[in-house]
Amino acid sequence: MNPVIKIQELNHYYQEAGRKKQILFGVNLEINPQEVVILTGASGSGKTTLLTLIGCLRSVQEGSLKVLEHELKGASEVERMKLRQRIGYIFQHFNLLDFMTVLQNVMLSLELQKNFTPAEAKRKSTEILQAVGMGKHLNAYPRDLSGGQKQRVAIARALVHRPPLILADEPTSALDRHTGQEVVELMTALAKEQGSAVLIVTHDSRIFNITNRIVRMEDGQLDLDYQGRLSVALPTLTDKQLTDVIPKINILKFQPGEIVFRQGDLADKFYILMEGEVDVIQEDPGSEPKLLRKLGPNSYFGEVGLLQQGKRTATVKAADSTPAKAIVFERTDFQKMMLNSEMTSALLNYQAIKIEQREAKTRPSVYQQLPLANKELQILEDYCRQTSRSKIDVLSELVNQLPTQIKDSE
Numbered sequence: 001m002n003p004v005i006k007i008q009e010l011n012h013y014y015q016e017a018g019r020k021k022q023i024l025f026g027v028n029l030e031i032n033p034q035e036v037v038i039l040t041g042a043s044g045s046g047k048t049t050l051l052t053l054i055g056c057l058r059s060v061q062e063g064s065l066k067v068l069e070h071e072l073k074g075a076s077e078v079e080r081m082k083l084r085q086r087i088g089y090i091f092q093h094f095n096l097l098d099f100m101t102v103l104q105n106v107m108l109s110l111e112l113q114k115n116f117t118p119a120e121a122k123r124k125s126t127e128i129l130q131a132v133g134m135g136k137h138l139n140a141y142p143r144d145l146s147g148g149q150k151q152r153v154a155i156a157r158a159l160v161h162r163p164p165l166i167l168a169d170e171p172t173s174a175l176d177r178h179t180g181q182e183v184v185e186l187m188t189a190l191a192k193e194q195g196s197a198v199l200i201v202t203h204d205s206r207i208f209n210i211t212n213r214i215v216r217m218e219d220g221q222l223d224l225d226y227q228g229r230l231s232v233a234l235p236t237l238t239d240k241q242l243t244d245v246i247p248k249i250n251i252l253k254f255q256p257g258e259i260v261f262r263q264g265d266l267a268d269k270f271y272i273l274m275e276g277e278v279d280v281i282q283e284d285p286g287s288e289p290k291l292l293r294k295l296g297p298n299s300y301f302g303e304v305g306l307l308q309q310g311k312r313t314a315t316v317k318a319a320d321s322t323p324a325k326a327i328v329f330e331r332t333d334f335q336k337m338m339l340n341s342e343m344t345s346a347l348l349n350y351q352a353i354k355i356e357q358r359e360a361k362t363r364p365s366v367y368q369q370l371p372l373a374n375k376e377l378q379i380l381e382d383y384c385r386q387t388s389r390s391k392i393d394v395l396s397e398l399v400n401q402l403p404t405q406i407k408d409s410e
């Protein structure tokens, strides 16, 4: 099965005040037939730019971009036009033609295809409008419709010719919460029925639950593999738990030397370092600040204060030499993750205790160290059975995988 979209090392530049400004940096992405993918990321990160490149609305400057098995780098305007007819587009502001009825708006999309008779176009358009719940409004004009109704028409128009690829840019942003969710669910259900792949650009985390494939754009870079990074930092999370938490994360950046939090602050976030280094510093009154440890990529911090429901027990700041970037969880999302993964909870609690007992020199047996409850033991036993390994072996490995801070502090 060939991918519907295959992007390799795609760069893109705009001219700004006579200067060339790079917007996309080495983007790689593959989307398979029938896949539903959400593309999210901060405003200005380059999402629309990427979507318009995929949609053949801009020409490719650098790198490879294949859509429906056609290379767009170097493609002619005629080739791009032909491809555009095989793609369904849904935009934030509906883009319906005001002087045409609902039915005419949808039929237009089929008439552009040329291989439909007017009678066929009418029948197919009526059918899909009925499927999106607009059967009673065939002869209405867009100005007489609500936002949700307009978006349903836009969906019918984008899907009526059964395109193998559907692109949607912020399809819910002009709609209220309930309507937004409803139209996106409708769109993905129809797309599934037709076997189309769907790529949706959205900021709207309320629709993240329609798929488990969410890619993030960060300053023109795509998908820095958050799932992989989280699973390295927190090996006890299952794949399901990882896909559940990924939509909740945020990415924060810190300048060299910038304080992430101070000892004594209220604990409200949990951090997993992606890039750079941070220093963990003890700042007790009456004594010199003391560097407790340095943490590198894939280490986590901030859990001690959260687990104790209290204040930061140390100051953390980005190393002076380099900026730092971290995956960040808000307290409530961290707490939910702890509830959903008792193994992770056991390990983090264990670590927090170890940090508190920094002076303890010797390690008791692994079994005594890990406060495992029945359910956790069950998970562990299942895991051991699946992997045909002994409990002590797995536990020792987990303990040894605990971030370097434990080892350093002992």
Ligand SMILES: Nc1ncnc2c1ncn2[C@@H]1O[C@H](COP(=O)(O)OP(=O)(O)OP(=O)(O)O)[C@@H](O)[C@H]1O
Pocket (backbone or CB within 6 Å): 014, 015, 016, 023, 041, 042, 043, 044, 045, 046, 047, 048, 049, 050
């Ligand atoms: N035609 C253009 N000419 C010059 N710069 C542009 C052009 N279009 C976009 N940009 C710039 O490129 C960057 C990426 O823009 P883009 O519209 O792709 O972001 P986005 O992720 O879709 O943002 P949003 O979430 O706000 O829609 C921004 O800095 C924007 O100002």
Ligand SMILES: [Mg+2]
Pocket (backbone or CB within 6 Å): 047, 048, 049
């Ligand atoms: Mg945009």
